[in-house]
Amino acid sequence: MRNIHYSGKLIRQAAVALLALAAFLAPAPMAAADRTGSDGGPSVITLPGATGAEGIAAGDGTTFFAGDFLNGNIYRGDVHKGTAKRFIEAPGGRAAAGMKADLRHGLLFVAGAATGQAYVYSLETKKTVAVYQLAGARTSFINDVTLTDKGAWFTNSQAGELYFVPVDRHGEPGEARTLALKEPAGALEQGFNLNGIAAVRDGKTLIVAHTVRSALYAVDPDTGSNRLITLTDSSGAPATLPNVDGIIVRGDTLWAVQNLSNQVSRIRLDRSLSSGEVREVITSPHFDIPTTAALFGDTLAVVNAKFTTPAATTFEAVLVDARSRH
Secondary structure (H helix, E strand, O other), rough: OOOOOOOOOHHHHHHHHHHHHHHHHHOOOOOOOHHHHOOOOEEEEEEEOOOOOOOEEEEOEEEEEEEEOOOOOOEEEEEEHHHHHHHHEEOOOOOOEEEEEEEEOOOOOEEEEEEEEEEEEEOOOOOOEEEEEEOOOOOOOOOEEEOOOEEEEEEOOOOOOOOOOOOOOOOOOOOOOEEEEEOOOOOOOOOEEEEEEEEEOOOOOEEEEEOOOOOEEEOOOOOOOOEEOOEEEEOOOOOOOOEEEEEEEEEEEEEEEEEEEEOOEEEEEEEOOOOEEEEEEEOOOOOEEEEEEEEEEEOOOOOOOOOOOOOOOEEEEEEEEEOOOO
Protein backbone atom coordinates (compact mmCIF):
# COMPACT_ATOMS: atom_id res chain seq x y z
CA MET A 1 0.00 0.00 0.00
CA ARG A 2 1.31 3.44 -0.77
CA ASN A 3 2.94 5.63 1.81
CA ILE A 4 1.84 9.24 2.28
CA HIS A 5 4.51 11.60 3.58
CA TYR A 6 3.81 14.09 6.36
CA SER A 7 6.13 16.36 8.22
CA GLY A 8 6.42 16.02 11.97
CA LYS A 9 5.20 19.61 12.26
CA LEU A 10 1.88 18.77 10.60
CA ILE A 11 1.38 15.71 12.80
CA ARG A 12 2.14 17.67 15.97
CA GLN A 13 -0.13 20.55 14.90
CA ALA A 14 -3.00 18.13 14.34
CA ALA A 15 -2.54 16.56 17.75
CA VAL A 16 -2.19 19.87 19.59
CA ALA A 17 -5.24 21.40 17.89
CA LEU A 18 -7.46 18.43 18.68
CA LEU A 19 -6.21 18.20 22.27
CA ALA A 20 -6.84 21.88 22.83
CA LEU A 21 -10.40 21.56 21.55
CA ALA A 22 -11.01 18.45 23.65
CA ALA A 23 -9.74 20.24 26.75
CA PHE A 24 -12.03 23.19 26.08
CA LEU A 25 -15.06 20.93 25.74
CA ALA A 26 -14.24 18.58 28.64
CA PRO A 27 -15.18 19.10 32.29
CA ALA A 28 -12.52 20.21 34.77
CA PRO A 29 -10.23 17.44 36.02
CA MET A 30 -10.99 15.75 39.32
CA ALA A 31 -8.71 16.26 42.30
CA ALA A 32 -5.76 13.90 42.67
CA ALA A 33 -3.30 12.88 45.35
CA ASP A 34 0.33 13.02 44.28
CA ARG A 35 2.09 9.74 43.93
CA THR A 36 5.43 8.61 42.62
CA GLY A 37 6.64 5.11 42.46
CA SER A 38 7.66 2.67 43.59
CA ASP A 39 10.36 0.08 44.39
CA GLY A 40 13.50 2.19 44.63
CA GLY A 41 14.19 1.83 40.89
CA PRO A 42 14.27 4.61 38.27
CA SER A 43 11.21 6.84 38.04
CA VAL A 44 12.00 8.39 34.63
CA ILE A 45 13.48 6.72 31.53
CA THR A 46 14.66 9.04 28.76
CA LEU A 47 14.15 8.14 25.10
CA PRO A 48 17.49 9.41 23.75
CA GLY A 49 17.18 11.53 20.64
CA ALA A 50 13.37 11.34 20.46
CA THR A 51 11.61 14.33 18.91
CA GLY A 52 8.20 13.37 20.29
CA ALA A 53 6.40 10.58 22.13
CA GLU A 54 2.89 9.18 22.35
CA GLY A 55 2.75 5.37 22.50
CA ILE A 56 4.26 2.69 24.72
CA ALA A 57 3.83 -1.08 24.83
CA ALA A 58 4.94 -3.88 27.12
CA GLY A 59 7.37 -6.41 25.67
CA ASP A 60 8.88 -9.56 27.10
CA GLY A 61 9.73 -9.40 30.82
CA THR A 62 10.69 -5.84 31.74
CA THR A 63 11.15 -4.73 28.13
CA PHE A 64 9.05 -1.92 26.69
CA PHE A 65 8.67 -0.32 23.28
CA ALA A 66 7.94 3.38 22.76
CA GLY A 67 7.50 5.48 19.66
CA ASP A 68 8.78 8.80 18.38
CA PHE A 69 5.46 10.43 17.59
CA LEU A 70 6.77 12.74 14.89
CA ASN A 71 8.94 10.43 12.79
CA GLY A 72 7.71 6.93 13.66
CA ASN A 73 10.98 5.62 15.10
CA ILE A 74 10.64 2.89 17.72
CA TYR A 75 12.62 2.67 20.95
CA ARG A 76 13.24 -0.40 23.08
CA GLY A 77 13.89 -0.01 26.80
CA ASP A 78 13.92 -1.81 30.12
CA VAL A 79 11.88 -0.60 33.10
CA HIS A 80 14.18 -2.38 35.55
CA LYS A 81 17.44 -1.05 34.13
CA GLY A 82 15.98 2.38 33.41
CA THR A 83 17.48 2.52 29.93
CA ALA A 84 16.22 2.87 26.35
CA LYS A 85 17.70 3.17 22.88
CA ARG A 86 16.46 3.43 19.32
CA PHE A 87 15.37 0.05 18.02
CA ILE A 88 13.71 0.68 14.63
CA GLU A 89 14.38 3.61 12.32
CA ALA A 90 11.13 4.15 10.46
CA PRO A 91 10.98 5.20 6.80
CA GLY A 92 10.20 8.86 6.16
CA GLY A 93 6.64 10.07 6.47
CA ARG A 94 5.57 7.77 9.29
CA ALA A 95 4.31 8.58 12.78
CA ALA A 96 3.94 6.48 15.91
CA ALA A 97 0.96 6.85 18.22
CA GLY A 98 -0.43 3.95 20.27
CA MET A 99 1.25 0.54 19.94
CA LYS A 100 1.06 -3.05 21.17
CA ALA A 101 3.55 -5.93 20.98
CA ASP A 102 2.29 -9.34 19.84
CA LEU A 103 4.93 -11.50 21.52
CA ARG A 104 3.44 -14.77 20.30
CA HIS A 105 4.07 -13.80 16.68
CA GLY A 106 6.98 -11.41 17.23
CA LEU A 107 5.12 -8.41 15.82
CA LEU A 108 4.72 -4.77 16.84
CA PHE A 109 1.50 -2.99 15.79
CA VAL A 110 1.72 0.81 15.60
CA ALA A 111 -1.03 3.40 14.99
CA GLY A 112 0.03 6.04 12.47
CA ALA A 113 -1.86 9.11 13.77
CA ALA A 114 -2.67 11.73 11.10
CA THR A 115 -1.22 9.60 8.28
CA GLY A 116 -4.34 7.41 8.45
CA GLN A 117 -2.03 4.41 8.47
CA ALA A 118 -1.07 1.47 10.68
CA TYR A 119 2.27 -0.32 10.64
CA VAL A 120 3.34 -3.84 11.53
CA TYR A 121 7.01 -4.44 12.36
CA SER A 122 8.94 -7.64 13.00
CA LEU A 123 10.49 -7.63 16.47
CA GLU A 124 13.14 -10.04 15.24
CA THR A 125 14.30 -8.40 12.03
CA LYS A 126 13.10 -4.83 12.78
CA LYS A 127 11.70 -4.72 9.23
CA THR A 128 8.27 -3.53 8.13
CA VAL A 129 5.90 -6.47 7.72
CA ALA A 130 2.88 -4.50 6.48
CA VAL A 131 1.53 -0.97 5.99
CA TYR A 132 -2.22 -0.38 6.04
CA GLN A 133 -4.01 2.76 4.82
CA LEU A 134 -6.91 2.41 7.24
CA ALA A 135 -8.58 5.74 6.53
CA GLY A 136 -8.24 8.83 4.40
CA ALA A 137 -5.17 10.93 5.02
CA ARG A 138 -5.60 14.36 6.66
CA THR A 139 -9.17 13.45 7.71
CA SER A 140 -8.24 10.77 10.22
CA PHE A 141 -6.18 10.15 13.33
CA ILE A 142 -5.34 6.49 13.87
CA ASN A 143 -4.78 6.73 17.58
CA ASP A 144 -4.42 3.46 19.46
CA VAL A 145 -4.42 -0.33 19.13
CA THR A 146 -5.23 -3.42 21.18
CA LEU A 147 -4.61 -7.12 20.54
CA THR A 148 -6.75 -10.25 20.63
CA ASP A 149 -5.86 -13.85 19.79
CA LYS A 150 -7.10 -13.16 16.27
CA GLY A 151 -5.48 -9.83 15.47
CA ALA A 152 -5.30 -6.11 16.21
CA TRP A 153 -8.00 -3.44 16.59
CA PHE A 154 -7.25 0.23 15.85
CA THR A 155 -9.19 3.39 16.75
CA ASN A 156 -9.73 6.53 14.67
CA SER A 157 -10.29 9.71 16.66
CA GLN A 158 -11.92 11.41 13.67
CA ALA A 159 -14.38 8.67 12.63
CA GLY A 160 -16.92 6.51 14.41
CA GLU A 161 -15.27 3.28 13.35
CA LEU A 162 -12.66 0.70 14.30
CA TYR A 163 -10.29 -1.27 12.06
CA PHE A 164 -9.33 -4.91 12.47
CA VAL A 165 -6.14 -6.46 11.11
CA PRO A 166 -6.33 -10.27 11.36
CA VAL A 167 -3.25 -12.38 12.08
CA ASP A 168 -3.25 -16.05 11.10
CA ARG A 169 -1.68 -18.90 13.07
CA HIS A 170 1.56 -18.44 11.15
CA GLY A 171 1.80 -14.81 12.25
CA GLU A 172 0.88 -13.38 8.85
CA PRO A 173 -1.26 -10.19 8.94
CA GLY A 174 -4.24 -10.27 6.59
CA GLU A 175 -6.53 -7.75 4.94
CA ALA A 176 -7.91 -5.03 7.21
CA ARG A 177 -11.63 -4.52 7.66
CA THR A 178 -13.69 -1.65 9.04
CA LEU A 179 -16.27 -1.88 11.82
CA ALA A 180 -18.73 1.01 11.91
CA LEU A 181 -19.79 1.75 15.47
CA LYS A 182 -23.39 2.46 16.27
CA GLU A 183 -24.45 5.23 18.63
CA PRO A 184 -23.57 6.35 21.19
CA ALA A 185 -19.83 5.65 20.72
CA GLY A 186 -20.04 6.02 16.94
CA ALA A 187 -21.50 9.54 16.99
CA LEU A 188 -18.88 12.22 16.28
CA GLU A 189 -18.24 15.51 18.05
CA GLN A 190 -15.60 18.20 17.56
CA GLY A 191 -12.20 17.23 18.93
CA PHE A 192 -10.80 13.80 19.74
CA ASN A 193 -13.48 11.12 19.75
CA LEU A 194 -12.43 7.45 20.00
CA ASN A 195 -9.01 7.14 21.57
CA GLY A 196 -7.66 4.36 23.80
CA ILE A 197 -8.84 0.77 23.31
CA ALA A 198 -8.57 -2.49 25.25
CA ALA A 199 -9.78 -6.02 24.51
CA VAL A 200 -11.42 -7.94 27.38
CA ARG A 201 -13.02 -11.35 27.79
CA ASP A 202 -10.72 -12.99 25.26
CA GLY A 203 -11.56 -10.32 22.70
CA LYS A 204 -15.32 -10.84 22.89
CA THR A 205 -15.71 -7.26 24.12
CA LEU A 206 -13.74 -4.10 23.42
CA ILE A 207 -13.59 -1.08 25.69
CA VAL A 208 -12.96 2.27 23.99
CA ALA A 209 -12.19 5.63 25.52
CA HIS A 210 -13.94 8.72 24.15
CA THR A 211 -11.94 11.85 24.86
CA VAL A 212 -14.49 14.60 24.18
CA ARG A 213 -17.15 12.87 26.28
CA SER A 214 -14.75 11.90 29.08
CA ALA A 215 -16.26 8.44 28.82
CA LEU A 216 -15.74 4.71 28.30
CA TYR A 217 -17.86 2.43 26.11
CA ALA A 218 -18.16 -1.35 25.93
CA VAL A 219 -18.28 -2.45 22.28
CA ASP A 220 -19.44 -5.67 20.61
CA PRO A 221 -16.71 -6.35 18.00
CA ASP A 222 -19.10 -8.37 15.83
CA THR A 223 -21.91 -5.84 15.47
CA GLY A 224 -20.51 -2.45 16.49
CA SER A 225 -23.23 -2.03 19.10
CA ASN A 226 -22.05 -0.42 22.32
CA ARG A 227 -23.08 1.04 25.64
CA LEU A 228 -21.77 3.63 28.06
CA ILE A 229 -19.91 2.35 31.12
CA THR A 230 -21.39 4.44 33.94
CA LEU A 231 -18.74 5.68 36.37
CA THR A 232 -18.96 6.73 40.00
CA ASP A 233 -16.42 7.87 42.57
CA SER A 234 -15.81 6.19 45.92
CA SER A 235 -18.74 8.06 47.46
CA GLY A 236 -21.13 6.85 44.77
CA ALA A 237 -21.37 10.23 43.02
CA PRO A 238 -21.30 10.30 39.21
CA ALA A 239 -17.78 10.51 37.77
CA THR A 240 -16.21 11.16 34.37
CA LEU A 241 -12.72 10.89 32.87
CA PRO A 242 -11.69 14.32 31.54
CA ASN A 243 -9.04 14.14 28.81
CA VAL A 244 -9.10 10.34 28.73
CA ASP A 245 -6.49 8.89 26.36
CA GLY A 246 -4.89 5.44 26.49
CA ILE A 247 -6.38 2.64 28.62
CA ILE A 248 -5.15 -0.69 30.01
CA VAL A 249 -7.26 -3.49 31.49
CA ARG A 250 -6.12 -6.34 33.75
CA GLY A 251 -8.88 -8.50 35.21
CA ASP A 252 -11.57 -6.17 36.55
CA THR A 253 -9.21 -3.18 36.83
CA LEU A 254 -8.88 -0.49 34.18
CA TRP A 255 -6.27 2.25 34.17
CA ALA A 256 -7.20 5.37 32.17
CA VAL A 257 -4.49 7.88 31.23
CA GLN A 258 -5.82 11.47 31.23
CA ASN A 259 -3.43 13.55 29.17
CA LEU A 260 -4.09 17.25 29.88
CA SER A 261 -5.16 16.35 33.43
CA ASN A 262 -1.70 14.85 34.04
CA GLN A 263 -3.09 11.83 35.86
CA VAL A 264 -4.11 8.19 35.59
CA SER A 265 -7.37 6.91 37.07
CA ARG A 266 -7.63 3.36 38.38
CA ILE A 267 -11.14 1.98 37.92
CA ARG A 268 -12.81 -1.17 39.25
CA LEU A 269 -15.21 -2.54 36.59
CA ASP A 270 -18.27 -4.62 37.43
CA ARG A 271 -18.75 -8.04 35.86
CA SER A 272 -21.30 -6.82 33.33
CA LEU A 273 -19.03 -3.98 32.14
CA SER A 274 -21.96 -1.64 32.61
CA SER A 275 -20.43 0.38 35.44
CA GLY A 276 -17.18 1.14 37.19
CA GLU A 277 -15.86 2.88 40.29
CA VAL A 278 -12.92 5.28 40.21
CA ARG A 279 -10.84 3.90 43.10
CA GLU A 280 -7.61 5.83 42.70
CA VAL A 281 -6.13 8.84 40.94
CA ILE A 282 -2.40 8.45 40.30
CA THR A 283 -0.20 11.46 39.63
CA SER A 284 3.51 12.19 39.39
CA PRO A 285 5.51 15.41 39.35
CA HIS A 286 7.16 13.95 36.24
CA PHE A 287 3.93 13.75 34.20
CA ASP A 288 3.86 16.17 31.23
CA ILE A 289 0.80 15.33 29.12
CA PRO A 290 0.90 11.54 29.54
CA THR A 291 -0.90 9.70 26.78
CA THR A 292 -0.53 5.92 27.02
CA ALA A 293 0.77 3.36 29.50
CA ALA A 294 2.14 -0.17 29.72
CA LEU A 295 1.73 -2.41 32.76
CA PHE A 296 4.58 -4.36 34.39
CA GLY A 297 3.27 -6.18 37.45
CA ASP A 298 2.45 -3.37 39.88
CA THR A 299 4.25 -0.68 37.87
CA LEU A 300 2.83 1.54 35.15
CA ALA A 301 5.19 2.94 32.54
CA VAL A 302 3.52 6.12 31.24
CA VAL A 303 4.90 8.04 28.27
CA ASN A 304 4.97 11.86 28.21
CA ALA A 305 3.80 13.49 24.96
CA LYS A 306 4.45 17.13 26.00
CA PHE A 307 1.97 18.34 23.37
CA THR A 308 1.65 21.72 25.08
CA THR A 309 5.43 22.25 25.15
CA PRO A 310 6.43 22.82 21.50
CA ALA A 311 10.04 23.55 22.47
CA ALA A 312 10.50 20.26 24.36
CA THR A 313 13.78 18.56 23.47
CA THR A 314 13.58 15.47 25.69
CA PHE A 315 10.89 12.81 26.01
CA GLU A 316 10.55 10.02 28.52
CA ALA A 317 8.57 7.27 30.15
CA VAL A 318 7.55 7.80 33.77
CA LEU A 319 7.21 4.87 36.18
CA VAL A 320 4.51 4.99 38.86
CA ASP A 321 2.93 2.52 41.27
CA ALA A 322 -0.22 0.99 39.77
CA ARG A 323 -1.53 -0.36 43.07
CA SER A 324 -4.12 0.98 45.41
CA ARG A 325 -3.02 2.82 48.53
CA HIS A 326 -6.01 1.43 50.42
